[in-house]
Amino acid sequence: MTTTRTAQELWALGDYDRVAALIADQGRALVAAAQVGPGMRVLDVGAGSGYAALPAAATGAEVVATDVAPELMEIGKQHARDRGLTLRWQVADAEKLPFADGEFDAVLSCIGAMFAPDQSAAARELLRVCRPGGTVTMANWMPDGAVGRFFRLVSRYHPASGDGPPPIAWGDPEHATALLHGAEVRTEPRRVQIDFSGPPDALAAHYLRYFPPLVATVADLDSTRAAEFERELVEFFTDLDTGPVGGPPSYAYEYLLVSARLPARTAVRRAPARPPAAAR
Known part of the structure; x- marks a missing residue:
């Protein structure tokens, strides 16, 4: 039986920082x-x-980093201390x-x-807190x-x-x-190389141990499944x-770079209040 977890409970499983580190680029x-x-x-x-917040702070920008999982932000705070960076961390939906x-x-x-359950509400909020003429980049x-x-x-x-x-x-x-309507949106397909040199079974084991959705998936399965x-x-x-025969392995993921520029004199207003999201 699948267990229902809140977003905070889900992302506290495993150690997502070890997965995010693979795609820090x-x-x-x-x-x-x-x-920035x-x-x-x-x-x-x-x-x-903080794998975007930290390099943003390194440019000299004033950065606020938000997430639903305080455990992840505590790790980010330690990364910031290690790198001598100053930024603000705040739990937020x-x-x-x-x-x-x-x-x-x-x-x-x-x-x-992208993991917010109500995508329209999340899009409105991303646009709302950005100044006229500013950009939302995803x-x-x-x-x-x-x-x-x-x-x-x-x-x-699962x-x-x-x-x-x-x-x-x-x-x-x-x-x-469509979600970011009212802004001038540009998109570009990109690829990120996974920073992992081990064989496929080792990469699978890494995800099974550390990636929260997979930790949750395995926890809800019997041994055969x-x-x-x-x-x-x-x-x-x-x-x-896609590495050569005999290695080393090479892995990459495709993603969409989204850049939405707001009109110079039109701000997007706050959406009506909604109950807290049940899952990220």
Whole structure:
């Protein structure tokens, strides 16, 4: 039986920081695409342990990092101390951000806000807290890419709860543009290399141990189904490996870079109050 978990409970499982570290280049690329620089007011929504917020702070920007999982932000705070960076961390729901209209010059979300259950509410909030003329920049997994196949595999063993489009719908250009209506939206398919040199079975084991959705999936399966799931996961990463015969392995994920520029004199107003989200 599938266990219902809140977003905070889900992302406290495993150790997502060890998974995010594999694709840290994505956060740096997002910051560069958003042209974050000194003195800018920047919000990172769904920041996790800071793989976009930290490089944004390193530019000299004034950064606020938000997430529903305080455990991840505690890890991010330690990363910031280790790097000598200063930024503010705040627990917040992407569907109801606790900030004023137009408070930030740039709003970022690197594989974060796409997991908010109410996608329309999250999109409105991303736009609302960005100043007129500012930009909302996102990195979202694509439905027809490797991560889309990954989540379809997971859903066969652990069906998602709730209605509405899945998180990876954010990676469809038309869907993302429709959600961010009122802004000038540009999209660009990109790839991020996975920083992992081990064989597919080792990469599968890494995800099974540390990636919260997989930790939750295995916890809800009996031993036979768990073994079947692990076998399919190894097959998935084997197919993903594009390295030469004999190695080393090479893995990459496709994602959609979304850049939404707000009109210079029109701010997006706060949506009506909604109950807290039950899941990320």
